Amino acid sequence: MRPFAYQVPGDAAAAVQTVTADPDAAFLAGGTNLVDHLKLGVATPGLLVDVTALTSDEIADNGAGLRIGAAVRNSDLAADPRVRERYPVLAQALLAGASGQLRNMATTGGNLLQRTRCVYFQDVTTPCNKRSPGSGCSALSVPGQRGGGWTRSHAILGASEHCVATHPSDMAVAMAALDARVHVLGPDGDRVVPVTELYRLPGDHPEDDTVLRHGELITAVDLPASPIAARSLYRKVRDRASYAFALVSVAAAVEVEDGVVRDARIAFGGVAHAPWRARRAEEALRGATAADASYRAAADAELADARAVDGLDGGNGFKIPLLRGTLTAVLRELAVEEA
Numbered sequence: 001m002r003p004f005a006y007q008v009p010g011d012a013a014a015a016v017q018t019v020t021a022d023p024d025a026a027f028l029a030g031g032t033n034l035v036d037h038l039k040l041g042v043a044t045p046g047l048l049v050d051v052t053a054l055t056s057d058e059i060a061d062n063g064a065g066l067r068i069g070a071a072v073r074n075s076d077l078a079a080d081p082r083v084r085e086r087y088p089v090l091a092q093a094l095l096a097g098a099s100g101q102l103r104n105m106a107t108t109g110g111n112l113l114q115r116t117r118c119v120y121f122q123d124v125t126t127p128c129n130k131r132s133p134g135s136g137c138s139a140l141s142v143p144g145q146r147g148g149g150w151t152r153s154h155a156i157l158g159a160s161e162h163c164v165a166t167h168p169s170d171m172a173v174a175m176a177a178l179d180a181r182v183h184v185l186g187p188d189g190d191r192v193v194p195v196t197e198l199y200r201l202p203g204d205h206p207e208d209d210t211v212l213r214h215g216e217l218i219t220a221v222d223l224p225a226s227p228i229a230a231r232s233l234y235r236k237v238r239d240r241a242s243y244a245f246a247l248v249s250v251a252a253a254v255e256v257e258d259g260v261v262r263d264a265r266i267a268f269g270g271v272a273h274a275p276w277r278a279r280r281a282e283e284a285l286r287g288a289t290a291a292d293a294s295y296r297a298a299a300d301a302e303l304a305d306a307r308a309v310d311g312l313d314g315g316n317g318f319k320i321p322l323l324r325g326t327l328t329a330v331l332r333e334l335a336v337e338e339a
């Protein structure tokens, strides 16, 4: 591991100034992702700026929804009675992630900015455009061999010829469905970024996961008031029943009246470089009969551009029918509860 300096500045603005001025500096929160990357050599900052005490660790009801401080731990957020009652999809997504010990350390800001679990990204001996721009993508092309590498967990939506990685956060998928907004402090002041616009698709620059600039600090996340969210569900399909990342996941909320879907919010996880807000599926559902045929049609509308990637492990083509089936099952369950 490369030696690094450690600092706790006096406040959030000083932390932003310090990291902005030093391209070799990084924010440290719970450390559950970043410290692994230090050990693996994936991240090699010369300075870690600890922000856990510089942003709020409280969840405030501001009358129009909830404001979650960036330092709120994942376990505290999942246990909050207001979150459990008003945004159950978020509590479920958090509890589907990692382990109790990790959730006790992991923060809201760090969870949003955790990096992909692509095996090649984490293995510094292999080419990876995200870790080392221009070096190649080991998932898409194995040197000396026709075809790709281990792609079972990779993206089917919005990928590029440079990167097919997925974003690993469960929490972010629920937040995307809930229209959450991220407060960011930069050297020029505050700005607010919807979670659905926080993440980038890989395109030509897979090294950039988000639209944030170096030195910008997440300070809080707002969950807007959302009556539809009270009836919401997160379902994660994974290789093991716990302690595994999503192969596919669905966060959904629906409003059904007289057997007709009036409104829907849907996001997918495990299938793209970003939490995938399924707006085509939502559109297909509005006004449709609350029945399996409508749910499958909504899934097909969203998956029309899905592309599987071949690989040594058989590739990720299984994700397309798996996601269709998972969305159908989630919508069916939500509609039945409403009846």
Ligand SMILES: Cc1cc2nc3c(=O)[nH]c(=O)nc-3n(C[C@H](O)[C@H](O)[C@H](O)COP(=O)(O)OP(=O)(O)OC[C@H]3O[C@@H](n4cnc5c(N)ncnc54)[C@H](O)[C@@H]3O)c2cc1C
Pocket (backbone or CB within 6 Å): 026, 027, 028, 029, 030, 031, 032, 033, 034, 035, 036, 051, 055, 070, 074, 096, 097, 098, 099, 102, 105, 106, 107, 108, 109, 110, 111, 112, 113, 114, 115, 168, 169, 170, 171, 216, 217, 218, 219, 243, 244, 245, 246
């Ligand atoms: C074994 C294991 C299993 C896991 N399983 C899951 C899972 O199933 N689902 C899931 O969603 N997650 C899972 N995780 C990931 C875990 O949720 C993340 O590691 C955690 O949420 C990161 O939060 P942190 O506070 O520890 O961030 P850190 O590791 O401290 O930081 C992560 C990144 O965010 C940046 N950062 C941190 N805070 C801020 C801020 N306020 N503003 C700007 N940048 C910031 C850091 O610089 C760093 O780049 C797993 C992790 C492990 C180790």
Ligand code: SF4
Pocket (backbone or CB within 6 Å): 116, 118, 119, 120, 121, 127, 128, 129, 130, 131, 136, 137, 138, 139, 140, 162, 163, 164, 165, 206
């Ligand atoms: S999929 Fe992305 S993260 Fe994985 S090896 Fe290719 S460029 Fe790197």
